[in-house]
Amino acid sequence: MSRLRIYDENRGETALSEYLDHAGIARELGNVGVRFEQWEAAHPIAPGAAPDDVIAAYRDDIDRLMTSEGYRAVDVISLHPDHPDRATLRKKFLDEHTHSEDEVRFFVAGAGQFTLHIEGKVYEVLCEAGDLIGVPDGTRHWFDMSEAPYFVAIRLFTNPEGWVANFTGEDIAERFPRMTPHASATG
Numbered sequence: 001m002s003r004l005r006i007y008d009e010n011r012g013e014t015a016l017s018e019y020l021d022h023a024g025i026a027r028e029l030g031n032v033g034v035r036f037e038q039w040e041a042a043h044p045i046a047p048g049a050a051p052d053d054v055i056a057a058y059r060d061d062i063d064r065l066m067t068s069e070g071y072r073a074v075d076v077i078s079l080h081p082d083h084p085d086r087a088t089l090r091k092k093f094l095d096e097h098t099h100s101e102d103e104v105r106f107f108v109a110g111a112g113q114f115t116l117h118i119e120g121k122v123y124e125v126l127c128e129a130g131d132l133i134g135v136p137d138g139t140r141h142w143f144d145m146s147e148a149p150y151f152v153a154i155r156l157f158t159n160p161e162g163w164v165a166n167f168t169g170e171d172i173a174e175r176f177p178r179m180t181p182h183a184s185a186t187g
Ligand SMILES: CSCCC(=O)/C(O)=C/O
Pocket: 077, 093, 103, 105, 112, 141, 142, 143, 153, 155, 163
C-alpha cells in the first residue's frame, strides 16, 4: 500500500499526518509541486529481472512519456534482496541531494521510499507498483530501498547522461525513518 507521512523538518520521530489513499497522497504532494500518479503496472515483472526485459515490457509507457514529455534517456533499477551489491547501491541514494532535472520514476514492482525536504516539512513517500512520482528539479530529497531491496523502477531523464546528483552535505536524512523491508522481500 502506498503511503505518505508528513513531518516537521526538526521532528523526525513523530509524523504530523499520514495518508494511505492515492487521492490524498496525490493532493498533498501536488500542493508542493510533486507529481504522484497511478499508472497500470500491467506486465508482471519480478524484482531482479533484467533491465532490457523491463524496458521491452513497458515500451509503450516509456515511449509515451518520452514523446509527450521530452525525456531523452531511460534506465531501470531492478533489485532483489540477494543482490551482492545491495549495501553499496542503497548507500548511493541515502543522503540528501538534488538534481538539475525532474526526477521521474515509475515503480513497476515492489516498493521504495522517497523522502522530500520542502519548505520546512519532510514528505516520506512509500512508492509501490503502479506509482509514478515526479520530483521537481532542485528539490532536496533522499531515497531508501531498505536493507532488503525488492523493487523495479523505470527512471526517465532529460539529461542524456542519465543520473547526476548534487549532495547537499546535510545530515538530515539520518534523523528520519529509513525504509522497512517490503513484506514480499522477507516473506
Ligand atoms: C527509485 S530509482 C533510484 C533512486 C534515484 O534514482 C534517486 O535519484 C533517488 O533520489
